[in-house]
Amino acid sequence: MGIVLAALLAYLLSLAIDFEGTLRVWLERPDREWIGALVPAMLAAAVTWGTVLFHRRRILAREYIARANAEHALRVRAEQLESLRRIGLELTAQRDFDALLRFIIARAVDLVQGDAGGLYLYRPEADVLEWTMAVGPHPSPVGTVLHCGEGLAGRIWQTGKPLAVDDYRCWPGRTARDHGVTMVAAVGVPVTWGAAFLGVLSVVSRRPGAFGAHEIELLSMFVMQAAVAIEGVRLLEQTQRQSERLARLLKVSQSLHRGLDLDQVLNHVASGAVHVGFRRAVINVEEPEERKLVARAIAGIEGAERDVLLNATYSWADLAVLMQERFRVSGSYMIRHGEVDWERDFAGPVVVPESAERGPGFWKPEDALLVPLTGTRGRPVGILSVDEPVDGRIPDLATIQTLEALANHAGVAIENARLYESARRELQERERLEQQLVQAQKMEAVGQLAGGVAHDFNNLLTIINGYSDFILRNGELSPQLRSDVDEIRRAGERAADLTRQLLAFGRRQMQELRVFDLNEVLIEMAKMLRRLIGENITLALELADEALPILPIVATSSRSWSTSR
Structure with a gap:
């Protein structure tokens, strides 16, 4: 049909071009013949000209419509680019990671006029995609994980290319958990930072075929900005965490320099x-005398669980099953769920926290992380065990290395405290020996003084005893006077005994030990005491029927012993 119209148009144009020659031929004809031929010629010219004008207007209309469509497309493109620019500025203003993810998903949904959306983030430690956050009604619960090639996000991860599905309900690649979904159309784009794969951003709609190449292009441009924002916030959070870790290490280091209180340092x-x-941490320290490990510091554990740990003792043999090379991560040991049967393989008491189990890449209740407290000699002097990460995820290498730095501080603190305690005991022993030496020197000086005094006093006693003997030889003495002089003589002898003790003390001489009859000692002393005590005091003796020997004592001290009692 188009070819026929084109041929007709060409014929009419040819007639219009040859109009002058045709008119000349008509003028040379006779009048009647000329008039009869003019009418058809005029009609043909009018039709030709009208046809030309009609097609010209159609061409101009098509050009106008095409120009208008192009201008509209440019305006839409400009608006979209301006929207992306504004969104980019808003993305850079986000500082909280969860708030940033929620903002990214909400803007992606608005950008392609979807009904809901969500973000899968890649977890390299478990090599899975985790459904991290959703905006609007979405069939997949947060925490759902996908493996490579599984579902829409898994297929995008596998191919590295965006993907749009007109009707997800009948798409052959959907997962079993997506049966019964109400959403129809779905689109997803990979989120990458350089060569690193970060995750998948997806948007869903109730309208079949809602997403095409245009929406894929928009989302692809959008996720480029989103990836920059995600990495920026991650870097900021890592910097903040590293700053907090360094501040904590500095505080612990300062506590080591401020004092040597081991319990205070371990609590730090x-x-x-x-x-x-982490929510829980326990430090067990080896007791060198018993080669046992006991809890010295506990954080985040209270009540009965704390009492169990404080009363528990472990040996290095108990921990050997946990400190195997296959569990080593850096200088620590990480035991994952199912790798150790705690009831069968571990001899010591175990406290398992109550927490919900999540998917791969998350911490489980039976997981454990042990960090040895290594001393300056390279030998472990204790164990730092932590549990329940705050974010619920398996600790990364940077976190483990920070714990190792804390553990090294604790190991040095333990050795310093023990050295300090050993030095303190040695100092106390030295002070005791010095006090004994000073006391011995004092006693030696007293002994020398006592020896000199005893020598002079013995000279006086010799005179007293001599005169007492001289008087007692007088036979004319009355019985009362003789008894008094006899007491003087015995007192002199006792005084002489004391002087001999002083001389023996001053000269470090061996003293003679004798066994005395207690009855005789008491009778002898009673005579002297009755003269010393007043008349209002009665002295009564209760003597044994038989001789009552007492333990061997210095011969010169029997009387002093009896009077001192």
């Missing part, structure tokens, strides 16, 4: 482990 280390990103 345990609380530092909690601030690194």
Whole structure:
């Protein structure tokens, strides 16, 4: 049909071009013949000209419509680019990671006029995609994980290319958990930062075929800005966490320099482990005498569980099953769920926290992380154990290395405290020996003084005893006077005994030990005491029926012993 119209148009144009020659031929004809031929010629010319004008207007209309469509497309493109620019500025203003993810998903949904959306983030430690956050009604619950090639996001991860599905309900690649979904159309684009794969951004709609190449292009441009924002906030959070870790390490280091109280330092280390990103931390320290490990610092555990740990003792043999090379991560040991049967393989008491299990890449209740407290000699002197990460995820290498730095501080603190305690005991022993030496020197000086005094006093006693003997030889003495002089003589002898003790003390001489009859000692002393005590005091003796020997004592001290009692 188009070819026929084109041929007709060409014929009419040819007639219009040859109009002058045709008119000349008509003028040379006779009048009647000329008039009869003029009418058809005029009609043909009018039709030809009208046809030309009609097609010209159609061409101009098509050009106008095409120009208008192009201008509209440019305006839409400009608006979209301006919207992306504004969104980019808003993205850079976000500082909280969860708020940033929620903002990214909401803007993506608005950008392609979807009904809901969500973001899968890649977890390299478990090599899975985790459904991290959703905006609007979405069939997949947060925490759902996908493997490579599984579902829409898994297929995008596998191919590295965006993908749009007109009707997800009948799409052959959907997962079993997506049966019964109400959403129809779905689109997803990979989120990448350089060569690194970060995740998949997806948007869904109730309208079949809602997403095409245009929406894929928009989302692809949008996720380029989103990836920059995600990495920026991640870097900011990592910097903040690293700053907090360094501040905690500095505080622990300062506590080491401020004092040598071991319990205080260990409590700082345990609380530092909690601030690194864990809810519970326990430090067990080896007791050198018993080769047992006991809990010295606990953070984040209270009540009966705390009492169990404080009363528990472990040996290095108990921990050997946990400190195997296959569990080593850096200088620590990470035991994952199912790798150790705690009831069968571990001899010591175990406290398992109550927490909900999540998917791969998350911390499980039976997981454990042990960090040895290594001393300056390279030998472990204790164990730092942490549990329940605050974010619920398996600790990364940077976190483990921060714990190891804290553990090294604790190991040095333990050795310093023990050295300090050993030096303190040695100092106390030295002070005791010095006091004994000073006392011995004092006693030696007293002994020398006592010896000199006893020598002079013995000279006086010799005179007293001599005169007492001289008087007692007088036979004319009355019985009362003789008894008094006899007491003087015995008192002199006792005084002489004391002087001999002083001389023996001053000269370090061996003293003679004798066994005395207690009855005789008491009878002898009673005579002297009755003269010393007043008349209002009665002295009564209760003597044994038989001789009552007492333990061997110095011969010169029997009387002094009896009077001192």
